[in-house]
Amino acid sequence: MNMPNDQSIQQPPSDSNLNLPTASPCASALGAIVQEFLPNLTTYSEFYRQVHRNPELSSLEAETAALVARHLLALDFKVHTQIGGHGVVGILKNGPGKTILTRAELDALPIREQTDLAYKSSKTMTDRYGNERPVMHACGHDMNMAALLAASALLHAARERWSGTLITLFQPDEEETGGARAMLNDGLYSKIPVPDVLLAQHVIPLAPPGKAAVQPGPVLVAADAINVRVTGGPCKGSLNPQICVDSIQLSTQILTHLPAYVRDTIASGEDATVACWGFHAGIPGIDYPAHADFLLDVKTRKEDVRQAALKLIEKKIRDECRAANAPKEPEFKYSVRAPLTSNDKDTTERVQAAFEAFFGAGAVPVPRNSACEDFPLLAGERDVPYTYWFFGGCQAAEGGEVPTNHSPFFAPEIETALKAGTEAMALAVLAFVGK
Ligand SMILES: [Zn+2]
Structure with missing residues (x-):
C-alpha cells in the first residue's frame, strides 16, 4: 500500500496554541485534539468490511441502519431511528455552544462488484420496484459511514475539549436522491435540534489519498x-x-x-x-x-x-x-x-483553515466533477449554512487507472481513506465547537 508522504500530518502543533479563545479556535490546536483522541480505527475498518460485504439498496437499508444505531448507542449518543425510512440520527449534547449536524449515507448501488477483495459483496436483493439486483457499495457510502462513526468516537472521547451539540445523521436513499426530503417530510427538525451548520463529506478518487479537498461555492452539480x-x-x-x-x-x-x-x-x-x-x-x-x-x-x-x-x-x-x-x-x-451543492463562504473558509493547518498542501480545491447530491435539502427552509468536501484514499489499480465512484471496481484503501475521513470530519466539527 502506498501511504502519503506528508510530514504535516505528523507534526505536533506547538503547545502555545492550545488555549486560544472560543470564538475562532486556532486551526492547529484543533489538529492537536484530533491527533490526541484519534481512536483505534480497527473497529471502524471492521465496520467498513462488514457493511461492504452486506450492502443494501436505497430505501432498504434496515440492517445497516441497525448496525449504525448500535455503534451510536455504544458511544452514549441519544439515538432516533426510522426517520424518513431507515434514517438514523445520533445526538451528543455536550454543553452550551453551536449545534453541528454531520451527515453520511446508508445506501448502496445496484451494481455487481467485480473486485477480488476478500470482503467483496456477492449479494443480490429485490429492489423497491420488485426487481432482483446485485448490490455493491460502489459509491463509498460504507467509507463515509465508517469515517463519521470514527469521528463521533473521537469527539466523544475529546468531549472535555469542546462545547456544543453534535448531531450525526445517517441518511437513507441518497442514490435516488429521495432520502433527505423523506427525512424532512417525516418531521426531522421537530425530532432533533435545528443545527447551526451542516457538514458532509465523500470519499472520491479525485481527492489526494489521505487528504481533504474543500472550497467555497459550487462543488457538485444541480440535476434536473x-x-x-x-x-x-x-x-x-x-x-x-x-x-x-x-x-x-x-x-x-x-x-x-x-x-x-x-x-x-x-x-x-x-x-x-x-x-x-x-x-x-x-x-x-x-x-x-x-x-x-x-x-x-x-x-x-x-x-x-x-x-x-x-x-x-x-x-x-x-x-x-x-x-x-x-x-x-x-x-x-x-x-x-x-439541487446545486454550493458551499457557504464563511462556514467553508473556517473548515478550509482547519484542513490547511492539518493536511498542509493536501487541502486542495475540489476537483471538477459531475456528481450531484440531495444533502443541501437538509438545510431546509431555514437555509442553514453548509460545507461539503471530498476526502481521498484511492490508489491506481494495475494499468494506472483509479476506479471511480460507481465503478464495479471501486475500492478505497481502507486505512488511508478512513483516517483521512475521520480526521477531516472531526476537524470540521471542532472548527465550530472547539474551545
Ligand atoms: Zn455517493
Whole structure:
C-alpha cells in the first residue's frame, strides 16, 4: 500500500496554541485534539468490511441502519431511528455552544462488484420496484459511514475539549436522491435540534489519498429531470395517418441533436449537459404509438446557466415538433433530482483553515466533477449554512487507472481513506465547537 508522504500530518502543533479563545479556535490546536483522541480505527475498518460485504439498496437499508444505531448507542449518543425510512440520527449534547449536524449515507448501488477483495459483496436483493439486483457499495457510502462513526468516537472521547451539540445523521436513499426530503417530510427538525451548520463529506478518487479537498461555492452539480411527451399522428386530411408524424422517429431525431445543441449554445466554460435516461413508446405488435415519452437528465453548475439550459431545451423540442408538423405541442414535466451543492463562504473558509493547518498542501480545491447530491435539502427552509468536501484514499489499480465512484471496481484503501475521513470530519466539527 502506498501511504502519503506528508510530514504535516505528523507534526505536533506547538503547545502555545492550545488555549486560544472560543470564538475562532486556532486551526492547529484543533489538529492537536484530533491527533490526541484519534481512536483505534480497527473497529471502524471492521465496520467498513462488514457493511461492504452486506450492502443494501436505497430505501432498504434496515440492517445497516441497525448496525449504525448500535455503534451510536455504544458511544452514549441519544439515538432516533426510522426517520424518513431507515434514517438514523445520533445526538451528543455536550454543553452550551453551536449545534453541528454531520451527515453520511446508508445506501448502496445496484451494481455487481467485480473486485477480488476478500470482503467483496456477492449479494443480490429485490429492489423497491420488485426487481432482483446485485448490490455493491460502489459509491463509498460504507467509507463515509465508517469515517463519521470514527469521528463521533473521537469527539466523544475529546468531549472535555469542546462545547456544543453534535448531531450525526445517517441518511437513507441518497442514490435516488429521495432520502433527505423523506427525512424532512417525516418531521426531522421537530425530532432533533435545528443545527447551526451542516457538514458532509465523500470519499472520491479525485481527492489526494489521505487528504481533504474543500472550497467555497459550487462543488457538485444541480440535476434536473424533465419528462417529455412527443405526440405524433395523422397530418390534417391524410388518408395514411400512420406514417405522417411518427412519434418515435421525431423523438429520436430530437434526442440525437439535443446534447450538441445545448453544449454549443450555452457559453463556453459554463457547461450544461443533457442526456436521455429513459425512452418508452408503444406496445410491440399493437399499433403505431400515438406518443413517445422520454426522460432527460440536465446537469449544470450555476443557477443562471441552469435556468437558461432548461428554457433552451424546451424551446428546441417545441421547435422540432412544430417543424415536423406534430399534431400536438410536446408536454413537459419538470422535477429537481438534486439541487446545486454550493458551499457557504464563511462556514467553508473556517473548515478550509482547519484542513490547511492539518493536511498542509493536501487541502486542495475540489476537483471538477459531475456528481450531484440531495444533502443541501437538509438545510431546509431555514437555509442553514453548509460545507461539503471530498476526502481521498484511492490508489491506481494495475494499468494506472483509479476506479471511480460507481465503478464495479471501486475500492478505497481502507486505512488511508478512513483516517483521512475521520480526521477531516472531526476537524470540521471542532472548527465550530472547539474551545
Ligand atoms: Zn455517493
